[in-house]
Amino acid sequence: MAQGVATLDGPVIDEATRVYRKVTWRLVPFLFACYVAAYLDRVNVGFAKLQMLNDLKFSETVYGLGAGIFFIGYFVFEVPSNMILHKVGARVWIARVMISWALISAAMMFVTSATMFYILRFLLGVAEAGLFPGVILYLTYWYPSERRGGIIALFMTGIPVAGLVGGPLSGWIMNAFSGMHGLAGWQWLFLIEALPSLILGFCVLAYLDNGIAQAKWLTADEKALLERNVAADASSVGAHRFRDGFTSPWVWLLSGIYFFFIMGLYGVGFWLPTLIKGAGVSDPLQIGFLTMLPYGAAAAAMITVGRMSDAARERRWHIVVPGLVGAAGWLVSIWYSKDLVVAEAALTVATIGVLVTLAQFWCLPTAVLAGAAAATGIAVINSVGNLAGFVSPYLIGWIIDATKSTSLGVYTLAACLAIGSALALTMPKRLVNR
Incomplete structure (x- = not known):
């Protein structure tokens, strides 16, 4: 196998770097698009809230319970879902x-009660x-642990991009379609924003491969390189069996850590439009545009910190520092809640801190779990955390x-x-700095 490849500019890159770039360009943009669609459908209720609470006479508590009950179903079915994916393959299951x-x-759109x-x-x-x-x-089927920080961060930029695109889009839909064919703006919001997920679901069946062995777009040598690296990485991890994903003490510690971080995430997803409205902005379209800055800045920070984390092979402080910065941002957003400029800047800092922390967090479970244990353990961590x-x-609604x-609620976040x-x-650090 060749040891290096000359680029158009002359420098030589090693074969592994070339192959992983090829894999990344094939997989990550598509998975990213799927996650953007998923996250948009999960949190667009935060924008629908601006109209539907008044239309349906819902209290903040009713909204908060409805927004959150999503995660009960998510919790109950997540581990079985990941076990099925591990057995039947990603292509069919992700499409489903x-x-x-x-x-x-x-x-x-048909909600009336x-x-x-x-x-x-x-x-x-x-x-x-x-999902x-x-x-x-x-991603653990394709990338060893030392390459996952940047890749997971790229994938998870779907969260801020969903906010970046979804904010103005949701505001525009609610303004432009309100009253059309007798439907409220929030009803059109749910209908229109479901279409990308439906289309991408069918695209998964035609595009996604279950793993390295099924990838016809890779040569035999490229497959061998990838499989060798993944196998070597998995051999250094102690937890491999399905039951290890339930019994490992690291899984339960990580579940607790993730729980607290997710509290901050959904403070952003479900309450950012409300906090901006509280700073004096009433028009849904303007609120949508004002959500772009926090999400855009967070996307850039996630990619930057992910690369830094991989280069340094350091995970813990790349989680802790952004988490504390995010906490400070939440506090300032409340202290200056009536000053739109300061509040927007503080909400931007909070959003950066929350999303960078979450992206880097997922370097921890994939460093201590592999194989079947990763299937169950990752699902346990995500379901308990969520x-x-x-x-x-x-x-927060209560x-x-x-x-x-909103002050006490944001202090809690x-x-x-x-x-x-x-x-x-x-x-x-000996376990996770890989």
């Missing part, structure tokens, strides 16, 4: 996930369970109703990021 959640997300809102949000969680942990697991997606919006203020950061430092 995307098509089913697209149909349920579109059905949200709190009960119906709760049921559809629960079913949406059931349908989507397995994110499934993709994280899928229970915060239930707790966070419901708790606090807003009880105190008539900041505290959660700080606790998660402190817990991350308890992971031994």
